[in-house]
Amino acid sequence: MHLLFSPSNTDRLxxxxxxxxxxxxxxxFRPLPWRATTDPYKIWLSEVILQQTRxxxxxxxxxxxxxxxxxxxxxxxxxxxxxxxxWQGLGYYSRARNLLKAAIIVRDNYDCxxxxxxxxxxKLPGIGPYTAAAILSFAFNMPYATVDGNVSRVISRVFxxxxxxxxxxxxxxxxxxxxxxxDKSEPRIYxxxxxxxxxxxxxxxxxxxPKCPVKDFCRANYMGIAEMLPKKQPKRKAKPRFFExxxxxxxxxxxxxxxxxxxxxxxxxxxxxxxxxSNSNEEPGMFIEQIEQDKRFEEIKELxxxxxxxxxTHILSHQKIMxxxxxxxxxxxxxxxxxQGQYKAxxxxxxxxxxxxxxxxxxxxxxxxxx
DNA sequence: GAAACGTGGCC
DNA sequence: TGGCCAAGTTT
Numbered sequence: 159m160h161l162l163f164s165p166s167n168t169d170r171l172x173x174x175x176x177x178x179x180x181x182x183x184x185x186x187f188r189p190l191p192w193r194a195t196t197d198p199y200k201i202w203l204s205e206v207i208l209q210q211t212r213x214x215x216x217x218x219x220x221x222x223x224x225x226x227x228x229x230x231x232x233x234x235x236x237x238x239x240x241x242x243x244x245w246q247g248l249g250y251y252s253r254a255r256n257l258l259k260a261a262i263i264v265r266d267n268y269d270c271x272x273x274x275x276x277x278x279x280x281k282l283p284g285i286g287p288y289t290a291a292a293i294l295s296f297a298f299n300m301p302y303a304t305v306d307g308n309v310s311r312v313i314s315r316v317f318x319x320x321x322x323x324x325x326x327x328x329x330x331x332x333x334x335x336x337x338x339x340x341d342k343s344e345p346r347i348y349x350x351x352x353x354x355x356x357x358x359x360x361x362x363x364x365x366x367x368p369k370c371p372v373k374d375f376c377r378a379n380y381m382g383i384a385e386m387l388p389k390k391q392p393k394r395k396a397k398p399r400f401f402e403x404x405x406x407x408x409x410x411x412x413x414x415x416x417x418x419x420x421x422x423x424x425x426x427x428x429x430x431x432x433x434x435x436s437n438s439n440e441e442p443g444m445f446i447e448q449i450e451q452d453k454r455f456e457e458i459k460e461l462x463x464x465x466x467x468x469x470x471t472h473i474l475s476h477q478k479i480m481x482x483x484x485x486x487x488x489x490x491x492x493x494x495x496x497x498q499g500q501y502k503a504x505x506x507x508x509x510x511x512x513x514x515x516x517x518x519x520x521x522x523x524x525x526x527x528x529x
Numbered sequence: 530g531a532a533a534c535g536t537g538g539c540c
Numbered sequence: 541t542g543g544c545c546a547a548g549t550t551t
Contacts, residue, residue: 326531
């Protein structure tokens with residue numbers, strides 16, 4: 159009797175597939191912190207933190223957030239700068255901004271009670287189809303399939319789906335198949351088990367098919383093409399950018415010139431010193447001369463560039479940034495606005511409470527160039 | 530609906 | 541090194 163899925167036998171085989179998978183999961187599951195609760199707030203927080211993020215990287219942040227904001231009301235009362243500071247280093251900062259926005263909506267519209275209606279959950283900022291399904295199934299045991307990267311990979315192999323899974327068409331098809339396969343009587347366990355399988359055995363590079371609890375159902379395993387799947391669309395490579403930062407400090411008054419990044423570019427909501435972007439990295443000697451001659455900086459008294467760092471290269475998902483930090487001193491006035499309302503002189507003590515991109519925390523720590 | 534959004538780890 | 545991947549969402 160064969161166990162490979164085909165359109166006509168999906169119903170009959172799904173129950174056996176679910177049983178094998180769930181028995182395996184009960185034996186091998188990892189006791190992750192967010193698996194020990196059904197509090198929708200904690201589930202929600204963990205899911206947002208883990209979007210495109212490894213468990214090892216996200217776990218400390220999860221504990222920090224639960225400790226700092228034990229309830230939705232606590233989170234909803236927070237300042238955006240505070241939330242971003244706690245999120246500092248985790249990346250994809252719109253997640254933090256949207257988390258706060260959504261907490262405010264849940265407080266104001268739902269009296270701090272997390273909604274259980276799929277459409278209402280999906281409307282919350284930062285919650286898409288995956289996260290909505292995760293919250294509803296893990297917190298309330300509702301039968302929505304969690305289709306994340308792990309599950310997509312498992313599904314693509316089980317059904318030997320050979321087109322790109324990340325095209326519009328591919329996503330639709332994977333979602334359809336995942337929804338056909340879900341165990342409607344045990345969605346919480348089933349979804350966890352599918353994700354665990356993708357995370358531990360049905361991994362991208364070297365899938366452990368001999369150990370797989372559902373290998374008999376898997377068409378890719380049967381065909382010997384598991385490690386060729388899933389297929390994905392080609393990616394664009396990172397664009398180069400060149401940043402020259404000028405960190406102006408008043409050493410007497412312990413002030414620092416900073417601005418909050420706004421607009422559509424990277425790192426929205428995070429802080430930075432003066433940034434000049436160019437088409438290639440400047441030669442430091444020339445650049446320092448330019449700065450000290452620049453008429454835009456005339457309003458900054460006693461400006462003197464004292465040193466600079468080596469170039470720091472920082473890779474983002476779609477950008478490759480080559481940056482240098484110039485260290486300068488000047489005479490500043492606390493809370494005064496400089497350079498067309500953009501930059502503000504902030505106490506260094508207070509600046510420590512603001513969020514900076516990793517590139518800048520790296521540059522701040524970097525020694526001066528020897529020449 | 531393709532492209533953008535961070536960071537860290539692996540080979 | 542450069543590319544890929546990681547519990548995706550937004551525009």
